[in-house]
Amino acid sequence: MASIEIANARKSYGAVHVLHGIDLAIADGEFIVLVGPSGCGKSTLLRMIAGLEDITSGDIRIGDDIVNDLQPRDRDIAMVFQSYALYPHMTVAQNMSYALTLRKTAKERIAESLAGVSEILGLNALLDRRPKALSGGQRQRVAMGRAIVRKPRAFLFDEPLSNLDARLREQMRTEIRKLHRRLNATSVYVTHDQIEAMTMADRIVAMHDGIIQQVGTPIEIYDHPANIFVASFIGSPAMNFLHGTCIKTDTTSAIRFADGHILPVAPRPGLYAGQEITLGARPEHVAIAAPETPGALPARVDLIEPMGLSTLIHVTLAGHELKIFTMDRPAFAIDSTIHIAFDIDKTHIFDRNSELRLPPVIKAPEETTKETSGANGT
Amino acid sequence: MVGSPVTLLADAGKRPVARRGVLSRKWSGILEPYLYVSPAIILIVAVMLMPLVLGLSYAFRDIRILNPFSGGFIGLAHFQTLMQDSAFFQALLNTAWWTFGSLLFQFSLGLILALLLNRHFVGRRLVQALVFLPWAVPTFLSGLNWAWLFNPVVGPLPHWFTALGIMDSPFNILSDPDLAMWGPIVANIWFGIPFFAITLLAALQSIPSDLYEAAAIDGATTRQQFFSITLPFLAPTIAITLMLRTIWIANFADLIVVMTNGGPADSTQIVASYIFTQAFRRLDFGYASAIAAVLLVLLLAYALSVIALRRAMSHSS
Ligand SMILES: Nc1ncnc2c1ncn2[C@@H]1O[C@H](COP(=O)(O)OP(=O)(O)O)[C@@H](O)[C@H]1O
Ligand SMILES: [Mg+2]
Numbered sequence: 038m039a040s041i042e043i044a045n046a047r048k049s050y051g052a053v054h055v056l057h058g059i060d061l062a063i064a065d066g067e068f069i070v071l072v073g074p075s076g077c078g079k080s081t082l083l084r085m086i087a088g089l090e091d092i093t094s095g096d097i098r099i100g101d102d103i104v105n106d107l108q109p110r111d112r113d114i115a116m117v118f119q120s121y122a123l124y125p126h127m128t129v130a131q132n133m134s135y136a137l138t139l140r141k142t143a144k145e146r147i148a149e150s151l152a153g154v155s156e157i158l159g160l161n162a163l164l165d166r167r168p169k170a171l172s173g174g175q176r177q178r179v180a181m182g183r184a185i186v187r188k189p190r191a192f193l194f195d196e197p198l199s200n201l202d203a204r205l206r207e208q209m210r211t212e213i214r215k216l217h218r219r220l221n222a223t224s225v226y227v228t229h230d231q232i233e234a235m236t237m238a239d240r241i242v243a244m245h246d247g248i249i250q251q252v253g254t255p256i257e258i259y260d261h262p263a264n265i266f267v268a269s270f271i272g273s274p275a276m277n278f279l280h281g282t283c284i285k286t287d288t289t290s291a292i293r294f295a296d297g298h299i300l301p302v303a304p305r306p307g308l309y310a311g312q313e314i315t316l317g318a319r320p321e322h323v324a325i326a327a328p329e330t331p332g333a334l335p336a337r338v339d340l341i342e343p344m345g346l347s348t349l350i351h352v353t354l355a356g357h358e359l360k361i362f363t364m365d366r367p368a369f370a371i372d373s374t375i376h377i378a379f380d381i382d383k384t385h386i387f388d389r390n391s392e393l394r395l396p397p398v399i400k401a402p403e404e405t406t407k408e409t410s411g412a413n414g415t
Numbered sequence: 416m417v418g419s420p421v422t423l424l425a426d427a428g429k430r431p432v433a434r435r436g437v438l439s440r441k442w443s444g445i446l447e448p449y450l451y452v453s454p455a456i457i458l459i460v461a462v463m464l465m466p467l468v469l470g471l472s473y474a475f476r477d478i479r480i481l482n483p484f485s486g487g488f489i490g491l492a493h494f495q496t497l498m499q500d501s502a503f504f505q506a507l508l509n510t511a512w513w514t515f516g517s518l519l520f521q522f523s524l525g526l527i528l529a530l531l532l533n534r535h536f537v538g539r540r541l542v543q544a545l546v547f548l549p550w551a552v553p554t555f556l557s558g559l560n561w562a563w564l565f566n567p568v569v570g571p572l573p574h575w576f577t578a579l580g581i582m583d584s585p586f587n588i589l590s591d592p593d594l595a596m597w598g599p600i601v602a603n604i605w606f607g608i609p610f611f612a613i614t615l616l617a618a619l620q621s622i623p624s625d626l627y628e629a630a631a632i633d634g635a636t637t638r639q640q641f642f643s644i645t646l647p648f649l650a651p652t653i654a655i656t657l658m659l660r661t662i663w664i665a666n667f668a669d670l671i672v673v674m675t676n677g678g679p680a681d682s683t684q685i686v687a688s689y690i691f692t693q694a695f696r697r698l699d700f701g702y703a704s705a706i707a708a709v710l711l712v713l714l715l716a717y718a719l720s721v722i723a724l725r726r727a728m729s730h731s732s
Contacts, residue, residue, distance in 0.1 A: 089628050110634040122629040126647040135643070136633035183633075 038223050039100035039190040040065045041086060046095035048081050048247075055081050056247045058095070066221045068214075072234035073244035074270070079227040082244075083193050086225060088112050099190060115184035116193040119200065121176045123168040129179050130155075130164040136187045154182045157216070174205045181216070191223040198233065210236055231271050235259065243267045265392040268317050268385060274349060277318050277359045280389065285310040292316050292386075294355035298334050300379060302386055305397040313389035318379050320349065320362035326378035333376040338369045352377065473704035480698040493705035502681055503689065503706065510685040512596060514665045517603040522657060524604065525611020532612065533619045546613065549606050558673030561602035565589050565674075589675050592682035599670045599683060606670070611656060618652040619645070658721045662714050686710050 041063040048056040056078045063069050071079045084090040086097055088109035097104050104112050123132050130151060137147045155161050158178045168176055177197060184192055198206045214237055217224055228234055234241045235255045243250045243258060251263040262268035268276050281292040284299070290308050291301045302316065326333040336352035336359065343366065350361040350369070354377065361377060369375055386395045474493055479485040497503055532543055549557065566587050567573040573585035588594040622644065630640045668687035671677065677684035677692060684692070686706060694703035
């Protein structure tokens with residue numbers, strides 16, 4: 038096992054710049070999830086760690102070695118591909134033991150490792166089959182097995198679950214987590230699925246347009262997103278955003294929406310009168326309120342989505358579409374007007390120009406989270 | 416069209432009501448599928464089977480173009496003559512030499528070319544197009560061209576060989592009975608490389624690149640990747656192209672006829688050119704057909720054994 042350190046790594050294809058200076062330190066045994074929308078450069082970064090792509094500039098270190106110029110086979114890492122990339126003409130057993138055979142490992146040792154791993158992954162009955170005689174889930178397991186058998190210094194996963202159906206994906210998520218706990222292997226896991234990121238990661242690395250937006254534990258990222266991109270990308274149903282202008286007295290601040298409604302917000306440094314700001318509120322931090330509740334605003338009901346456990350209410354407020362998450366089962370008529378109230382302490386304020394979050398006044402020590410100030414500048 | 420929708424719905428999903436007699440329905444049920452495929456069957460019989468059967472029947476008849484009294488059935492007489500015909504057995508040996516000598520080099524050079532063309536380099540598309548060029552030249556012209564290239568009076572090759580020390584003095588290898596076969600073989604190699612290069616290149620390009628990436632991460636060197644990924648993927652293509660080309664080259668007399676005409680002293684006569692000589696020089700169509708029938712049987716046996724071998728291999732592995 039080894040740590041991985043990426044220092045100012047850049048990647049361009051000719052004039053196309055894909056990664057703009059990535060800095061990331063991954064601790065030994067850590068499970069890191071790179072998450073971001075399709076095309077943001079996650080796979081490219083992962084393939085640079087694997088040695089499948091050249092590094093345009095910067096350094097990548099695995100353990101104590103700078104691996105920039107090492108061939109993939111000299112890096113001692115294992116990778117699980119999105120397509121699984123199983124060797125179609127080899128049996129499951131041959132697929133899994135290929136790397137060990139290349140290393141001229143003794144036959145008994147190979148058999149031993151193979152038996153151990155196929156036991157863990159439940160592949161015992163499939164060892165003599167070819168990949169084409171396996172289901173998607175079984176192929177996925179073989180791909181995992183092929184990586185594990187080698188006991189590499191680090192595991193790299195490139196969207197390994199995206200070809201599975203929802204239920205199987207959920208099951209494999211927990212299984213990979215359990216496996217990680219058991220092997221305690223340094224892992225870099227790429228996904229575009231924020232649920233995978235939230236549920237699996239020790240730390241999430243949120244990426245956008247080739248820039249790391251934020252690094253933190255899932256809860257840090259969820260509760261204290263560094264900017265509008267992270268806030269909107271992480272969380273399902275997604276965060277609500279309402280644009281407005283800041284109005285301010287000496288002691289109080291508020292946001293005024295286009296329709297004239299005013300909502301008080303917690304004061305925070307960096308907020309000035311007339312500033313274009315965006316209020317961010319997760320659906321669970323907006324509640325149905327009685328009309329006389331202070332701060333309650335009228336909103337029109339657009340749609341009610343029952344999800345069994347909970348209900349999602351779509352409303353329109355000041356020209357913005359909002360989602361409200363509730364554990365109740367309200368029976369509002371479509372197009373009726375209801376009143377909603379925001380949990381002011383839990384809402385976020387973003388500067389509309391920099392898109393950065395304006396953190397509230399630090400109240401308690403646990404509020405000091407590490408937030409990389411990587412904004413995408415737009 | 417104006418029919419009431421209710422009755423339409425009620426009829427939906429029902430089979431058409433039987434109106435004809437039970438017997439005629441049964442017969443038309445049996446004949447119907449054959450009726451549909453009959454155009455294809457008639458075409459195949461007319462275009463493929465008829466000429467084949469007709470040609471084979473000549474082998475059992477005495478057909479000499481210049482002899483008006485010929486044409487009668489003579490049974491196996493041609494085949495008995497053939498068994499005593501030493502020129503035929505020499506041609507059989509020459510055919511093996513010609514076929515496998517050409518095939519070995521066509522295949523190995525074609526494979527190397529395909530591997531080179533599968534890499535990324537500037538001007539790759541242009542080179543890929545150029546590789547096809549030998550095929551754009553009519554065989555007849557290629558043969559003449561190569562014959563001239565080997566000719567010390569007009570061609571440079573003998574002089575180059577002399578300069579390289581391979582020959583003592585410039586001479587035409589096509590007129591040396593021991594070496595003459597190499598002339599058409601070289602021309603055939605040049606002519607046949609594109610086929611292997613292009614088919615193998617297509618097969619190479621269908622190999623998913625992530626397999627190579629997975630193998631590289633698993634620790635395979637380029638050479639190991641070739642043997643554990645490239646070759647297994649190419650194997651079916653290699654098997655089928657080798658088989659097809661063997662048969663094709665064995666039958667391919669054009670270059671030989673143009674370059675050496677089977678000579679000197681029948682040293683480059685292959686079975687196919689021997690058939691040509693018998694049929695169109697001696698005008699003995701019956702005997703030529705008998706030789707052709709033997710060649711057909713031999714090639715059929717070869718093809719069947721290759722297929723059986725492949726089947727056995729794919730079942731055992
Ligand atoms: N060989 C290439 N040439 C040019 N651009 C590329 C190449 N490979 C990837 N890209 C670009 O790099 C960006 C990042 O790709 P990738 O890392 O695959 O994204 P993802 O985050 O979806 O895995 C994409 O915009 C893609 O178009
Ligand atoms: Mg990707």
